[in-house]
Amino acid sequence: MTQTFSKLRTSLAFAAAAGALLVSTAASANPLRLFDFAQQPAPQVTAYAPVETEALTEAPARFKRQIVSYATNEAPGTIIVDTPNTYLYLILGNGKAMRYGIGVGREGFTWSGVKTVEKKAEWPDWRPPAEMLERQPYLPRFMAGGPGNPLGARAMYLSGSVYRIHGTNAPHTIGQQVSSGCIRLTNEDVTDLYNRVNLRTKVIVLPMQQIRRSASNPLRDIGG
Numbered sequence: 001m002t003q004t005f006s007k008l009r010t011s012l013a014f015a016a017a018a019g020a021l022l023v024s025t026a027a028s029a030n031p032l033r034l035f036d037f038a039q040q041p042a043p044q045v046t047a048y049a050p051v052e053t054e055a056l057t058e059a060p061a062r063f064k065r066q067i068v069s070y071a072t073n074e075a076p077g078t079i080i081v082d083t084p085n086t087y088l089y090l091i092l093g094n095g096k097a098m099r100y101g102i103g104v105g106r107e108g109f110t111w112s113g114v115k116t117v118e119k120k121a122e123w124p125d126w127r128p129p130a131e132m133l134e135r136q137p138y139l140p141r142f143m144a145g146g147p148g149n150p151l152g153a154r155a156m157y158l159s160g161s162v163y164r165i166h167g168t169n170a171p172h173t174i175g176q177q178v179s180s181g182c183i184r185l186t187n188e189d190v191t192d193l194y195n196r197v198n199l200r201t202k203v204i205v206l207p208m209q210q211i212r213r214s215a216s217n218p219l220r221d222i223g224g
Contacts, residue, residue, distance in 0.1 A: 058172065059172065062175075063087075063100075063101020063174050063175050064101070065099070065189050066098075066099055067092070067096055067097070067099070068089075068096070068098075070089055070096065070099070071095055072097075074091050074202070075202075076091050077197075078090075078201070078202045078203075079091075079165075079202065080204045081102070081183055081204065083104050084208050084209050086176070087099050087102060088101075088165070088185065098196070100185050100189045100193060101174045101175055101186075103173045103175065103178050103183070103184040103185075104178075104179065105177060105179050105208075106177040106178055106179065106180070107177060109181045110208040111205065112205045112207035112208075113205055114202065114203070114205075115158040115160065115161060115202075115203045115205070116158070116200050117157070117158065117197060117199055117203060118199065120156050120197070122153070123149070124145050124151045124155040124166070125142065125149070126140075126143040127142055131162075131180075135180075147169065148169065150169065151168075152168045152187045152190060153187040154166065154187075154191050154193075154194040155190075156201075158203055163181050164182045165182070165190070165193070166190060167184065167186065167187040167191070168185070168190075171187075174186060183205075
């Protein structure tokens with residue numbers, strides 16, 4: 001009995017020693033094998049997408065298209081561009097007008113006078129005038145109409161000038177002085193105006209009476 005117990009004790013000691021040796025060998029070969037990482041919870045990863053704020057994608061609320069009171073002796077259908085306040089009025093009659101927010105010429109590029117709409121175009125092509133190319137020679141000489149075109153969805157060309165009333169793919173510039181003299185509206189607003197305006201419509205552009213400076217005003221005139 002004593003001999004049998006001694007043999008059993010020897011066997012258990014040998015098994016324990018062998019087991020310790022196997023663990024030590026495995027740890028030396030690959031320490032990570034001591035832990036079952038497959039059973040550990042996966043790390044939590046948060047994906048951050050670019051955030052587009054209203055300030056970057058939309059015109060300020062006060063420039064939303066709306067019917068307002070507007071006293072004038074001009075006939076219904078006339079367009080009045082209020083340059084210093086960055087509004088365009090389409091006279092409706094009976095003391096009312098449709099008011100649109102606009103972007104106007106940057107400092108040194110505003111103008112005033114009376115013109116007429118001599119041409120209308122949907123998704124117009126863009127050919128920068130020679131004066132603009134001289135200032136910005138890197139601009140393309142031609143850009144086909146479409147969503148990426150700086151003239152936007154519609155354009156109304158003003159008689160005897162290089163100026164246009166047109167759309168923009170940068171609606172956050174409405175209310176700013178950003179162009180080289182053209183009048184810009186959001187694509188939605190310029191389409192609405194386009195559908196209401198006929199050829200030979202009278203356009204009155206009021207002078208800039210107070211130059212407003214803004215650090216957020218880029219000195220760009222892409223799109224006219």
